Amino acid sequence: MSTDAVAIKGKVKDYIQQATFVDRDKIRDDSLIFKEGYFDSMGFVVLITYLEENFGIKTTDSDLVEENFESINAITDFVIRKNGN
Amino acid sequence: MDTRKPFSKEMILLENIEEAVSRITGKLQQDILINFKRNGAVIGISGGIDSSVCMALSVKAFGADKVVGIIMPEKDSSPDSEELALELAGKFGIRTIKEVITGALDGFGCYSRRDEAVKRVFPEYDPGTYKMKIGIRQSGLYNNLPPLFTLSIIDEKGIQQDKMLHAREYLQIVAASNFKQRSRMSILYYHAEALHYAVVGTPNKHEQEQGFFVKHGDGAGDVMPIGNLYKTQVYQLAEHLGVPHRIIERTPTTDTYSAAQTQEEFFYQLPFRLMDIFWYGFENGYTAKEVASVMGDTEERVDALFRNFERKRKTTEYLRMPPVRDYFGI
Structure with a gap:
C-alpha cells in the first residue's frame, strides 16, 4: 500500500470513528459500515461532504454504489481512484 | 409447528x-x-x-x-x-x-432561511420565478446505502436543474x-x-x-x-x-415545497400498494424467499428491501421517542 493510501485510510478511519462514536477497534477496515448500521442517511450525506472537502474529489451519480462506500477499504480505494492516484 | x-x-x-x-x-x-x-x-x-x-x-x-x-x-x-x-x-x-x-x-423566517440555503446551491435561484423541491438522488431501496438528496429548481419555462445537496444546505x-x-x-x-x-x-x-x-x-x-x-x-x-x-x-x-412532488418521489420510492405488501411480510416475520415467490421478485432483492426497512425503522427511532426524562429521581 502506498504512503498516500495509508494516509487516506487513516483519515477515513479517524473520521468514521469520530462521526459514529464507535470504538476504533470495533470497526475493521472491511466492516460493512452501512449494513451494520454505523451510518444513517444523514451520516452518508456528511461522509460524502467530508470526502469532497478533504480529498478534493467530486462524486457523481454513478459513484453512489455500495461497492464504493461499504467499508473503510472501499472508501479508501474510491478516493484513490477519484484522485487518479 | x-x-x-x-x-x-x-x-x-x-x-x-x-x-x-x-x-x-x-x-x-x-x-x-x-x-x-x-x-x-x-x-x-x-x-x-x-x-x-x-x-x-x-x-x-x-x-x-x-x-x-x-x-x-x-x-x-x-x-x-x-x-x-x-x-x-x-x-x-x-x-x-x-x-x-x-x-x-x-415571521419565523421559514421562506428566507430556506431560500438562503437554496441560493448557496443555485445562486441564480429567485423564489419569485423559480419553484424548488428536494428529491432522492439514487434508489437506495435495493442496496445498503441510505439515499442522498437532490435539490431541484424549475424555472418559468419548466426547465429543471438538479444538484446534489450537501449536509449543511440539506439540513437548513x-x-x-x-x-x-x-x-x-x-x-x-x-x-x-x-x-x-x-x-x-x-x-x-x-x-x-x-x-x-x-x-x-x-x-x-x-x-x-x-x-x-x-x-x-x-x-x-x-x-x-x-x-x-x-x-x-x-x-x-408532500405539498411542502413550491414545486409539485409525490410522496413516492420524495420518500418511499415504491408505489404504496407494493410497499404495503412488502412491509407486511417484513414486520410479520415472513422470509424474503416466501415474499419473493408471491411478489414475483428475487429473494436477493426482497432481502435487500427488508434490510432497507430495518435501517429506516432503526434510524428514525429518534423521531418517535418522547422526551427522555429518566435521568435522576428518587
Whole structure:
C-alpha cells in the first residue's frame, strides 16, 4: 500500500470513528459500515461532504454504489481512484 | 409447528371494514371523551386521503357538530388542497376554519432561511420565478446505502436543474420547511384548547414507522386513529366511509415545497400498494424467499428491501421517542 493510501485510510478511519462514536477497534477496515448500521442517511450525506472537502474529489451519480462506500477499504480505494492516484 | 398463514398479497386487506370502523370509533370515544375528558375533535384537513379518513372516522365517533376541520394553506400550497378539503367538509357537514399560515411562516423566517440555503446551491435561484423541491438522488431501496438528496429548481419555462445537496444546505432547507408542519400543529392546538377538544393526528403506519413526519409537527396530536393502518387499508376505509372520489383518486403529495412532488418521489420510492405488501411480510416475520415467490421478485432483492426497512425503522427511532426524562429521581 502506498504512503498516500495509508494516509487516506487513516483519515477515513479517524473520521468514521469520530462521526459514529464507535470504538476504533470495533470497526475493521472491511466492516460493512452501512449494513451494520454505523451510518444513517444523514451520516452518508456528511461522509460524502467530508470526502469532497478533504480529498478534493467530486462524486457523481454513478459513484453512489455500495461497492464504493461499504467499508473503510472501499472508501479508501474510491478516493484513490477519484484522485487518479 | 408453523401456524402462520402462507404469505399472500391479500393478507393485508381488512376483511370486515364495518368492524374495523366500529373498533376505531369506539376507541376514539373512549380516549377523547372519557380518558382525556375533551368534548370533540380538531383535525387539519389537507384534501389528502389520510386526513380525510381521520375526519370521517371522527364524525362517526362524535357527530359532525363535534368535529372542526382546520384548513391551513400557505403560499406554496397547491390550490387543490383547499378545494378538496372544502368538498370533504361539505359532504360530512362539519364546520371549517381557514387559517392562512404564510404570515406566521414569514415571521419565523421559514421562506428566507430556506431560500438562503437554496441560493448557496443555485445562486441564480429567485423564489419569485423559480419553484424548488428536494428529491432522492439514487434508489437506495435495493442496496445498503441510505439515499442522498437532490435539490431541484424549475424555472418559468419548466426547465429543471438538479444538484446534489450537501449536509449543511440539506439540513437548513429541511429545518426551515419544518416550520410549516410545526406552525400547523400550533394552530390545531390553539383551536383544540379554545374548544376543549382534542387534536386528531393523521399519520398512517408507513409515515409512523418509516419516520416520514416532522417531530412535534404532523407527527404530533392526541390520538392517531390510522397510525397502525397500511395505506391500502386507509383506502378501504375511505371507500367505506364515503370520502369523495376526487380525494381517493388523487396521488399523495408532500405539498411542502413550491414545486409539485409525490410522496413516492420524495420518500418511499415504491408505489404504496407494493410497499404495503412488502412491509407486511417484513414486520410479520415472513422470509424474503416466501415474499419473493408471491411478489414475483428475487429473494436477493426482497432481502435487500427488508434490510432497507430495518435501517429506516432503526434510524428514525429518534423521531418517535418522547422526551427522555429518566435521568435522576428518587
